[in-house]
Amino acid sequence: MTEESGVRLPFDEEAMHWLSDVMRFALSLTRDRSEAEDLVQDTYLTAQKAWHQLQPGTDTKAWLFTIARHRFYRITERAERQVATDAPELESLAAAAYTIQHGSTLADELERQDMRDAVRASMYALPEVYREVAILVDWHDQPYDSVAQILGIPVGTVRSRLFRARRLLQEQLTAYAEDLGITGRSTPQEARRV
Known part of the structure; x- marks a missing residue:
């Protein structure tokens, strides 16, 4: 959503406009709200650092989705290399408790x-x-x-x-x-x- 004159809008105006879309995309990748929030934060930090490199006329929403996807796979690759130490029984209990707590009647x-x-x-x-x-x-x-x-x-x-x-x-x-x-x-x- 850059201006037609080729002048890029400030990061706060342009990138933040797509925050809810990036959050939904992050949720679809992570399938976990907390992880999605972390991914969005990481995406926006990365985007803000690279904002000066974004060419006028670039689809900012697609650019943010690309960053989110790359960050997600980088984080996932790191997680796969880590050794799991959690007890599977506790994870199952936590998932059941979440389902019960957020269920509808x-x-x-x-x-x-x-x-x-x-x-x-x-x-x-x-x-x-x-x-x-x-x-x-x-x-x-x-x-x-x-x-x-x-x-x-x-x-x-x-x-x-x-x-x-x-x-x-x-x-x-x-x-x-x-x-x-x-x-x-x-x-x-x-x-x-x-």
Whole structure:
């Protein structure tokens, strides 16, 4: 969102405008609010240090997404090299406590949440190459050329990965809907009753 005159807006005006979008993207990468907040902070510190290098006319939102993605993978690589010392039983208890604490008691909210959870779980179950593209395009409304820039791949690859991601999501969500009995398909017994 640089000015048309080619003059770049101050960091506080331009980059901070995209804070909520970067946070949502960080959440989609980390799947944890605390880690996402840390990633956003790291992204913005990195962006502020490199602000003078940003060329006028550059898509700032895509630039911030690129920084967030690179920082996420750098942090993930470091974490993989570390030896885990936590007890798995404690992690399971903490996850259960979080679920209980943040659960909703209204039936209709649970149904909506179940569907959101199914979509989210299906998205996160995708292989990484498809998941990244689907999250950026479908959840963050990024255009194909921005996604190509963020991921460092050709636009045609973005399109093919998105097509494949949507097919896989459709298969997973159709199976979920059939399990719940909310699809238009009827069983032979139901067809005879009509």
